[in-house]
Amino acid sequence: MKVAHICFWFHVSLTASGLVNAFDPFTTTLVVGLGATLGRTIYKYFQENCDQKWIAYNTTGLKSDLDSKLFGQHIASRIILKAVNGFMSNNNPKKPLVLSLHGWTGTGKNFVSKLIAESVYVEGMHSRFVHVFTSTLHFPHAEQIATYKSQLQQWIRGNVTNCERSMFIFDEMDKMHPGLIDGIKPYLDYYEKLDGASYRKSIFVFLSNAGGDGIIETALDFWREGKQREEIELKDLEMALSLSVFNNNKSGFFRSTLIDKNLVDFFVPFLPLEYKHVVQCVLAEMKARKIPLNHDVADKVAQDLVYFPKSERVFSVKGCKTIESKLDFYI
Ligand SMILES: Nc1ncnc2c1ncn2[C@@H]1O[C@H](COP(=O)(O)OP(=O)(O)OP(=O)(O)O)[C@@H](O)[C@H]1O
Ligand SMILES: *[C@@H]1O[C@H](CO)[C@@H](O)[C@H](O)[C@H]1NC(C)=O
Ligand SMILES: *[C@@H]1O[C@H](CO)[C@@H](O)[C@H](O)[C@H]1NC(C)=O
Ligand SMILES: *[C@@H]1O[C@H](CO)[C@@H](O)[C@H](O)[C@H]1NC(C)=O
Ligand SMILES: [Mg+2]
16 A cells, blocks of 8 residues: 555656656656666565564563563463573474463453563564464354364465464363364474475464363462462463363364374463452553542452352452453443
């Protein structure tokens, strides 16, 4: 569109000033040719490309985002930073990076995938090389799974052929038909090349609520024993996570060879959020809207949310979800 504009004005100004008539045909051709070349160059310059200008991993950016914008997820934050740093600093990875994020609703899974995309791609989630698949949207009908499978394979192959540094986010894995995801197994494996394309530099992120119950139980146990949330370690959750995801017929990973063959590099648990994290989320939202920070209002918003278990009111039922829309009622 930009080029069209530039060329159009170029043309108009040439015609209007009578310049075109003043030149002989040869000069006119030359001028117009130069204009077209210039236009193409400008176009190429502004359009996102699969090169270092547009794909420039910013490790300090990711770290500071995880530290300052993600609340209450000390385990996820650490794993994500380590995983992405390790992967992006390796010029010759043996397989694509495969992350599976698990946890209760509204705890930051989509939010973190956005932070990752923003650290890798200048255009963030708007990048041409970031692809989001939502089960309920892209693969709604169980009986069409064979069609979906080949379509998904085609998309991934096409997109990676287009740019090795592609990122694929699979949202709502729980609602994905078990078996569909096995169709992408070859792409996640340790292959040098497959049909002429190398998938080793791509990033695959799966999001689901599967395993969330187990995470909540552990978090509640810690809370009831009076231990700090920060004392929860990955090992307290990881084993239960991958097993429950594998054995859960609603996880999208049910008996999946991806798990069988250890193709998922990291299972990342997201802890349920507490009152104080909700307050932080409200304050962050105020900051994003550039309105003055008001702690009383933040408290009020957080207090009006529902918490569980009913008697103790420890964890927010919807995490930090719906805060964006709720805030409107309080200001
Ligand atoms: N841990 C967190 N730190 C900061 N903000 C958060 C956190 N969790 C959620 N949020 C905020 O709440 C919004 C909704 O969270 P998000 O979409 O990431 O939830 P989710 O884990 O993907 O939930 P679901 O399982 O329902 O899809 C985010 O856009 C973000 O603004
Ligand atoms: C990387 O992120 C940091 C922190 O957000 C920012 O200050 C810096 O300008 C970024 N670097 C590049 C090259 O974008
Ligand atoms: C890339 O993936 C998108 C879906 O996100 C799909 O619509 C598109 O056709 C794919 N591109 C190629 C070249 O296959
Ligand atoms: C899924 O598993 C549960 C219990 O593990 C079982 O009750 C249910 O029937 C299963 N559903 C399907 C579709 O297999
Ligand atoms: Mg989500």
